[in-house]
Amino acid sequence: LSEWRDHRVLAKLRGLYQPGVIRQAEGCKVVIEFDGQEIDHVEYGDIFGANKYDIISDASPQMSHLLIGSACVVRTSDPNREGQTVFVEGLVFEVLNSPIRIRVKVTDGDLGKETVEVKRADLRLL
Known part of the structure; x- marks a missing residue:
């Protein structure tokens, strides 16, 4: 290590x-x-x-690694921590082209069970 x-x-x-x-x-x-x-x-x-x-x-995944159903975390701000950036868990729900966006079904945090659309730079795979 x-x-x-x-x-x-x-x-x-x-x-x-x-x-x-x-x-x-x-x-x-x-x-x-x-x-x-x-x-x-x-x-x-x-x-x-x-x-x-x-x-x-803390690295964005390659497009070829973005599979539907993949466990991931997405960037959001935490209002309880003066807008500090944090990541919440979710599952890749859909990959959109032109421009490339990823829809993620959030599974925890304050956004719980919400679907969000993010750029690849705002997503990390678990």
Whole structure:
């Protein structure tokens, strides 16, 4: 895991995926420093087992990887955190062309069960 140090990620914190950076990595544990949080660092364990979806790379997927039904997270702002960017979980529902947009059925967060349309840059696959 040491090669992942300083890699930008989204990590699940209080039910939402939030941006941060891997600061330490050893065995099955990583320490995340979140962007603009009061919390300095959070340690995550068992990241290859039960918690494997708690930390994901903060990179937009290729179009060829966007399959209907794929689990994903989509960018939104959190009004409880002064508009800070967070990501909520959903499922890819439809991929539209010209311009390319992705419809996602949100499965949690304040948007729960709503369908949103986003750009590829606002989506990460789980």
